[in-house]
Amino acid sequence: MSEINSVGIVAPQIAHFNAPLTLTCGAVLPEFDLIYETYGELNADKSNAVLICHALSGTHHVAGRHTAEDKHAGWWDNLIGPGKPLDTNKFFVIGMNNLGGCHGSTGPASINPATGIPFGASFPVVTVEDWVNSQAMLADYLGITTFAAVVGGSLGGMQTLQWSLAYPDRIKHALVIASAPNLTAQNMAFNEVARQAIITDPEFYGGDYYAHHVVPRRGLRIARMLGHITYLSNDVMGAKFGRKLKDTIKYSFDVEFEMESYLRYQADKFAGEFDANTYIRMTRALDYFDPAAAFAGDLSAAFKHVTAKFLVLSFTSDWRFSPARSREIVKALLDNALPVKYAEVTAAHGHDAFLMQDAHYHAILQRYLSQVEV
Amino acid sequence: MSEINSVGIVAPQIAHFNAPLTLTCGAVLPEFDLIYETYGELNADKSNAVLICHALSGTHHVAGRHTAEDKHAGWWDNLIGPGKPLDTNKFFVIGMNNLGGCHGSTGPASINPATGIPFGASFPVVTVEDWVNSQAMLADYLGITTFAAVVGGSLGGMQTLQWSLAYPDRIKHALVIASAPNLTAQNMAFNEVARQAIITDPEFYGGDYYAHHVVPRRGLRIARMLGHITYLSNDVMGAKFGRKLKDTIKYSFDVEFEMESYLRYQADKFAGEFDANTYIRMTRALDYFDPAAAFAGDLSAAFKHVTAKFLVLSFTSDWRFSPARSREIVKALLDNALPVKYAEVTAAHGHDAFLMQDAHYHAILQRYLSQVEV
Numbered sequence: 069m070s071e072i073n074s075v076g077i078v079a080p081q082i083a084h085f086n087a088p089l090t091l092t093c094g095a096v097l098p099e100f101d102l103i104y105e106t107y108g109e110l111n112a113d114k115s116n117a118v119l120i121c122h123a124l125s126g127t128h129h130v131a132g133r134h135t136a137e138d139k140h141a142g143w144w145d146n147l148i149g150p151g152k153p154l155d156t157n158k159f160f161v162i163g164m165n166n167l168g169g170c171h172g173s174t175g176p177a178s179i180n181p182a183t184g185i186p187f188g189a190s191f192p193v194v195t196v197e198d199w200v201n202s203q204a205m206l207a208d209y210l211g212i213t214t215f216a217a218v219v220g221g222s223l224g225g226m227q228t229l230q231w232s233l234a235y236p237d238r239i240k241h242a243l244v245i246a247s248a249p250n251l252t253a254q255n256m257a258f259n260e261v262a263r264q265a266i267i268t269d270p271e272f273y274g275g276d277y278y279a280h281h282v283v284p285r286r287g288l289r290i291a292r293m294l295g296h297i298t299y300l301s302n303d304v305m306g307a308k309f310g311r312k313l314k315d316t317i318k319y320s321f322d323v324e325f326e327m328e329s330y331l332r333y334q335a336d337k338f339a340g341e342f343d344a345n346t347y348i349r350m351t352r353a354l355d356y357f358d359p360a361a362a363f364a365g366d367l368s369a370a371f372k373h374v375t376a377k378f379l380v381l382s383f384t385s386d387w388r389f390s391p392a393r394s395r396e397i398v399k400a401l402l403d404n405a406l407p408v409k410y411a412e413v414t415a416a417h418g419h420d421a422f423l424m425q426d427a428h429y430h431a432i433l434q435r436y437l438s439q440v441e442v
Numbered sequence: 443m444s445e446i447n448s449v450g451i452v453a454p455q456i457a458h459f460n461a462p463l464t465l466t467c468g469a470v471l472p473e474f475d476l477i478y479e480t481y482g483e484l485n486a487d488k489s490n491a492v493l494i495c496h497a498l499s500g501t502h503h504v505a506g507r508h509t510a511e512d513k514h515a516g517w518w519d520n521l522i523g524p525g526k527p528l529d530t531n532k533f534f535v536i537g538m539n540n541l542g543g544c545h546g547s548t549g550p551a552s553i554n555p556a557t558g559i560p561f562g563a564s565f566p567v568v569t570v571e572d573w574v575n576s577q578a579m580l581a582d583y584l585g586i587t588t589f590a591a592v593v594g595g596s597l598g599g600m601q602t603l604q605w606s607l608a609y610p611d612r613i614k615h616a617l618v619i620a621s622a623p624n625l626t627a628q629n630m631a632f633n634e635v636a637r638q639a640i641i642t643d644p645e646f647y648g649g650d651y652y653a654h655h656v657v658p659r660r661g662l663r664i665a666r667m668l669g670h671i672t673y674l675s676n677d678v679m680g681a682k683f684g685r686k687l688k689d690t691i692k693y694s695f696d697v698e699f700e701m702e703s704y705l706r707y708q709a710d711k712f713a714g715e716f717d718a719n720t721y722i723r724m725t726r727a728l729d730y731f732d733p734a735a736a737f738a739g740d741l742s743a744a745f746k747h748v749t750a751k752f753l754v755l756s757f758t759s760d761w762r763f764s765p766a767r768s769r770e771i772v773k774a775l776l777d778n779a780l781p782v783k784y785a786e787v788t789a790a791h792g793h794d795a796f797l798m799q800d801a802h803y804h805a806i807l808q809r810y811l812s813q814v815e816v
Contacts (some may be wrong), residue, residue: 192693253682256702260702261664263695286643289638290642293635306627324729325729327631327634
């Protein structure tokens with residue numbers, strides 16, 4: 069395989085931490101693993117590291133392929149590689165799976181060393197703050213004091229924000245893409261429906277379904293279908309599917325319209341891959357994130373000790389995290405006279421636009437990252 | 443009880459039809475009941491009748507109360523009564539429950555006379571066209587040749603449109619409120635998620651849950667929560683609930699935010715009242731309605747034989763059936779040089795605005811209906 073500008077074949081690594089981590093909820097993880105991948109080379113003074121923070125269903129596998137036969141490249145492969153906007157000839161890029169995840173970092177499906185069985189329901193609720201703290205431990209492990217940049221879209225953008233708040237000395241540039249300073253009531257309502265679908269699935273067993281050798285598949289399917297509706301814009305759904313029928317109308321509850329076929333396919337795929345306990349924790353982390361809360365809702369006050377330089381990006385058709393939400397972040401940064409560049413990218417694809425190949429979007433990232441000094 | 447401008451105590455009546463009704467799907471109902479209520483008096487020449495078409499979860503109980511102790515008035519009581527916009531001193535108003543419903547008209551939970559057990563899964567898929575045909579049979583039964591007006595919001599507005607298409611001689615005025623000429627892909631996607639939640643509920647039993655003495659309560663809960671998200675605007679959800687906590691954060695999957703409490707309350711209430719087989723049929727009727735389809739998507743061509751006068755109303759914050767969808771109807775009417783008045787009402791409440799007391803909205807209806815000749 070010789071893809072142009074690919075980081076090529078990559079292999080995940082696991083960092084084991086014996087130092088206890090106290091979580092926001094009060095629970096303590098005595099030890100844990102974080103799975104990660106790296107692309108590019110860490111330079112001599114370790115000043116060229118970039119951390120990628122993933123979104124709800126993301127993983128540590130951000131770029132490249134695991135084998136030559138691997139059908140799917142990492143989830144942000146279009147962004148990362150030699151000559152790409154996040155240029156691995158210049159940067160040392162780290163992808164990692166968050167704590168509570170289901171792709172190799174310690175999470176609800178992991179064996180609890182204290183009991184010898186999966187954590188299940190006993191795995192604590194983790195927050196964006198916890199993730200950033202564990203990411204800082206991973207940085208220590210890799211010998212990285214300061215990130216040239218932390219980059220994230222959606223929930224990943226919230227982690228990027230949190231990096232600038234919690235570790236102002238350790239982040240030079242924050243790239244916050246298609247994100248928000250907190251969830252709206254509508255965002256939280258969608259999360260609640262998804263969680264209720266999972267939790268009320270008879271095969272959820274209060275979160276301890278592993279012992280029953282089942283998964284709450286019905287609930288995960290509903291959660292994923294719902295997610296997809298919010299990831300796509302109304303317009304792109306119309307353009308992609310519209311009211312197209314699969315066949316002639318059968319007056320049934322089977323698939324009649326192509327949209328239904330798409331949703332069921334995505335639902336079935338996800339339900340076979342993703343851990344339900346991880347899903348409900350990821351949505352809770354989204355719900356809780358609200359850095360302004362400790363400052364009576366004043367985001368500008370929350371940003372008082374931030375020192376990073378920012379690129380904030382939004383997409384016109386994103387109704388999950390609308391441009392107005394990004395502008396709230398920009399305003400709070402400007403209120404603190406912090407350097408910020410903001411772009412509202414014209415894009416049809418809704419929230420998913422942040423994952424897609426788009427010349428204008430990528431040109432903005434390329435330009436910004438080319439000016440980041442390492 | 444003496445409410446001002448109330449139609450007072452009302453009682454539903456049942457019309458039984460022995461004449462067979464052939465449905466769009468090809469099935470034939472040999473006989474069926476329609477439950478209905480009336481408010482006001484039918485005048486001597488039977489020219490003052492107004493039909494109210496209900497939306498997804500509506501009923502025949504549109505105005506007044508069933509007993510003096512009845513806590514809840516009919517669902518459009520704010521609109522209908524002596525001196526109200528739909529003035530029962532002038533009009534004879536009819537509310538009815540659609541075929542396939544679960545409030546007294548023949549539906550999936552009704553006993554199939556041929557088998558002696560509930561229809562369940564064998565109850566056919568009904569369409570907006572079927573409803574309007576059955577409503578015309580009810581009009582015949584009541585001796586009404588022509589309606590002074592047919593009025594409906596949301597799915598009810600689609601029935602009003604269908605009346606103008608199928609029975610141009612029998613409808614003088616069509617009031618189409620917060621509606622659309624068909625569903626968008628996004629609208630259909632929400633319906634599909636709701637249906638999948640119901641159908642994959644282990645207690646759905648393929649639609650024949652009555653025999654098992656259970657209901658697919660989990661699925662209905664999810665469907666209703668999802669519905670509520672689309673009925674409310676993002677802004678009104680923000681204003682009503684925002685990020686308000688019920689208590690201090692517990693880092694749990696129980697209710698943390700007030701929004702969650704609201705959704706669960708609505709879900710539990712609905713799941714105890716509404717029939718799942720009716721729900722999935724109502725959403726299918728929404729999906730299928732598309733009068734332009736037979737005219738290669740040309741709504742103006744579909745309206746060629748329409749003769750009714752129209753009032754089309756939309757609400758600025760309605761993202762389920764946005765004002766743009768109402769303007770599609772208005773354009774098609776204007777293309778046919780049909781008399782139409784259109785109002786885009788500034789309202790914060792989203793799709794639900796059509797059910798609410800709003801001075802501006804009601805003044806428009808009052809003014810329009812005062813000019814309807816009977």
